[in-house]
Amino acid sequence: MKIKSTDDLKEENVKSLYLSDTLLKKWEIDMSDIEIQKKYFSSIYSTIFIGIQKSTNTVVCVKQFNDIEDESSLQNFQNEFQALSVLDHFAIPQFIGATFSPKISIITQFMSGGSLYSRLHSKYSYTKLQSTQLSVIALGIAYGMTYLHSNNIIHRDLKSLNILLDANSLPTISDFGTSARKNSPRLTGGVGTAQWMAPEVLDSKPYDHKVDVYSYGMILWEMLTGDIPFNGLTQMEGALSVVTQKIRPKIPLNCPKNLARLIRTCWDDDPAKRPEFR
Numbered sequence: 001m002k003i004k005s006t007d008d009l010k011e012e013n014v015k016s017l018y019l020s021d022t023l024l025k026k027w028e029i030d031m032s033d034i035e036i037q038k039k040y041f042s043s044i045y046s047t048i049f050i051g052i053q054k055s056t057n058t059v060v061c062v063k064q065f066n067d068i069e070d071e072s073s074l075q076n077f078q079n080e081f082q083a084l085s086v087l088d089h090f091a092i093p094q095f096i097g098a099t100f101s102p103k104i105s106i107i108t109q110f111m112s113g114g115s116l117y118s119r120l121h122s123k124y125s126y127t128k129l130q131s132t133q134l135s136v137i138a139l140g141i142a143y144g145m146t147y148l149h150s151n152n153i154i155h156r157d158l159k160s161l162n163i164l165l166d167a168n169s170l171p172t173i174s175d176f177g178t179s180a181r182k183n184s185p186r187l188t189g190g191v192g193t194a195q196w197m198a199p200e201v202l203d204s205k206p207y208d209h210k211v212d213v214y215s216y217g218m219i220l221w222e223m224l225t226g227d228i229p230f231n232g233l234t235q236m237e238g239a240l241s242v243v244t245q246k247i248r249p250k251i252p253l254n255c256p257k258n259l260a261r262l263i264r265t266c267w268d269d270d271p272a273k274r275p276e277f278r
Contacts (some may be wrong), residue, residue, distance in 0.1 A: 029097035076177030113165030158215035164225025210271035217266025
């Protein structure tokens with residue numbers, strides 16, 4: 001009898017607990033079909049690589065989860081797999097599949113335009129986005145978020161770093177590791193990134209899909225100014241100013257009135273006053 005390795009047991013554990021046989025058959029990819037090219041980005045939960053899918057000769061994004069034994073990392077993998085496997089929209093990266101050995105990975109199309117964050121804050125002028133491109137990106141994000149919310153999915157970490165651009169600088173919404181279903185019992189506080197996080201999440205109060213609208217307001221401000229929300233403050237200082245003092249970043253005086261009104265409405269302290277993405 002073959003003695004199963006620790007990696008084999010991890011792989012079986014992930015599959016049996018979180019994925020149906022139907023999903024496995026449809027989306028599982030053998031890692032031998034993926035040729036890793038170079039490291040692209042890393043975080044506490046995952047490392048992202050650029051790779052080639054040999055069978056299709058296409059460039060792909062490989063998101064490898066660093067520690068699948070960690071409960072948070074496993075939950076992020078489950079969230080991302082379940083979301084991407086059912087979503088189909090021009091503003092969502094195309095899901096190609098997942099690998100389970102030797103690493104647990106999510107495979108999606110590669111977006112060659114980089115992140116909105118990197119383009120907004122790059123020191124190189126040739127990467128800067130023009131006003132028309134910014135308008136198209138803002139509209140594309142809103143279309144994508146309308147689609148997510150209509151499918152009862154709250155992103156919960158909407159920020160410029162999670163908006164990826166294609167070769168034509170058209171946007172897709174990425175990173176569904178912390179996403180959740182509306183009315184889910186898992187709608188806990190402290191989820192997301194503080195600078196873009198709604199006050200009700202920062203304060204661990206009940207919340208709904210309008211937290212994504214708040215984050216969108218922050219992204220619009222970031223696109224308008226080219227600055228990072230609450231730049232110069234620690235995450236704790238920024239969070240306290242939002243929750244206790246209801247402070248928001250300053251909107252420039254030369255901002256068009258309708259845009260200023262939209263931003264202020266999106267980041268209103270009262271979620272009920274924030275608009276729906278549609």
